[in-house]
Amino acid sequence: MGDEVKLYVDHMSQPSRALIIFCKANGIEFEEVKIEIVKMQHRSPHFAEINPMRKVPALVHGDFKLFESHAILIYLASTFGVADHWYPADIRKRAKIHAILDWHHANLRRGSVGQLFYTSLAVAYGLPLDLKAAAKSEELLSASLAFIEKHLLEEDKPFLAGNSQPSIADLSLACEIMQLEAGDDEDLERILRPHKKILKWLEDTKNEIAPYFEQVHDSIIPITKEMNKHLRSQGMAKLKLNTEN
Numbered sequence: 001m002g003d004e005v006k007l008y009v010d011h012m013s014q015p016s017r018a019l020i021i022f023c024k025a026n027g028i029e030f031e032e033v034k035i036e037i038v039k040m041q042h043r044s045p046h047f048a049e050i051n052p053m054r055k056v057p058a059l060v061h062g063d064f065k066l067f068e069s070h071a072i073l074i075y076l077a078s079t080f081g082v083a084d085h086w087y088p089a090d091i092r093k094r095a096k097i098h099a100i101l102d103w104h105h106a107n108l109r110r111g112s113v114g115q116l117f118y119t120s121l122a123v124a125y126g127l128p129l130d131l132k133a134a135a136k137s138e139e140l141l142s143a144s145l146a147f148i149e150k151h152l153l154e155e156d157k158p159f160l161a162g163n164s165q166p167s168i169a170d171l172s173l174a175c176e177i178m179q180l181e182a183g184d185d186e187d188l189e190r191i192l193r194p195h196k197k198i199l200k201w202l203e204d205t206k207n208e209i210a211p212y213f214e215q216v217h218d219s220i221i222p223i224t225k226e227m228n229k230h231l232r233s234q235g236m237a238k239l240k241l242n243t244e245n
Contacts, residue, residue: 003062005030005076008050010037011220014112015069016057018175022073022168024212026082038124070101073168085165096161100152100169104176108148111141112176115191116183120232129235142191148173149197158204166208174205178217182224184232 007023007030009016023030035041035056042054051058051067059066059075066072077087088094114137118130154162159170177198180188192198206213 006033006060007031007072008033008035008047008056008058008060010035010042010056011216012037012224013056014109014175014179015172017178017216017220018069018168018172019057019059019072019076021175021209021212021216022076022086022171024216025209026076026080026086028076028080028082070105070168070172073172077168083165085163086168088167093161093163097167097169100160101172103147104169104173107140108144108173108176111137111139111144112179113137115141115187116179116228119184119187120228120235123231123235123238128238129232138187138191145177145192145195145198148201149195153197153201158201159208160201166205170201170205171209171213174202174213175217177202178221181217181221182228184229 005023005028007016007019009020009032011017011020020032022028035047037056041047042051042056047058048054050060050065053067055067057067057069057072059072061075061079066075074087076082087097115134118134118137120129122129148160152160157164159166160173161167161169163170177192180192
């Protein structure tokens with residue numbers, strides 16, 4: 001296929017970062033089309049023609065369009081002949097990766113996105129902070145981290161599903177968990193730091209996908225952190241004002 005891959009992404013999006021890192025790590029040439037979520041560009045009629053879900057990321061490869069980051073990772077791995085460990089040919093190993101990716105969206109991602117949204121990002125959408133919803137999301141996030149440690153990581157293997165090298169599942173979940181770095185420092189310490197196995201796995205993933213994993217995150221996490229800090233302070237001020245009135 002001679003057509004260039006176009007990735008419609010926002011670096012603030014965890015799944016977008018996973019795709020960018022994957023392409024860079026595997027030498028897949030792509031054109032990056034920036035869709036700024038904070039400017040609501042993902043809601044435009046033009047983008048809806050590419051992704052009717054109006055979410056990033058999305059892919060266009062010639063006349064082929066695809067949305068959902070996991071599906072895009074599978075497509076890229078299958079199309080561009082990357083190393084087998086990313087998306088193994090062995091049907092059972094592949095099935096385990098699919099299971100982890102399916103679990104991710106229903107558990108880890110829901111907890112991660114909800115916790116950050118209700119503690120800061122809601123303000124950007126003109127909504128009040130919702131500390132009860134944030135606590136519920138944090139509960140799911142913490143339970144998801146515990147599940148990863150107990151069921152997805154093995155003592156003698158560094159990567160998910162007992163693999164010795166990272167798969168697209170490692171990349172997708174690691175990018176999700178890295179979003180905690182963009183949140184409040186106290187939240188980071190409370191939620192992530194107790195999970196020593198996950199911290200070790202994250203470090204192994206960073207090292208194995210060096211330098212791209214850190215490059216992509218280092219370019220956006222500090223900016224996102226400052227934005228979230230500002231939004232959170234705004235939201236807490238409004239929350240206090242509403243409580244006092």
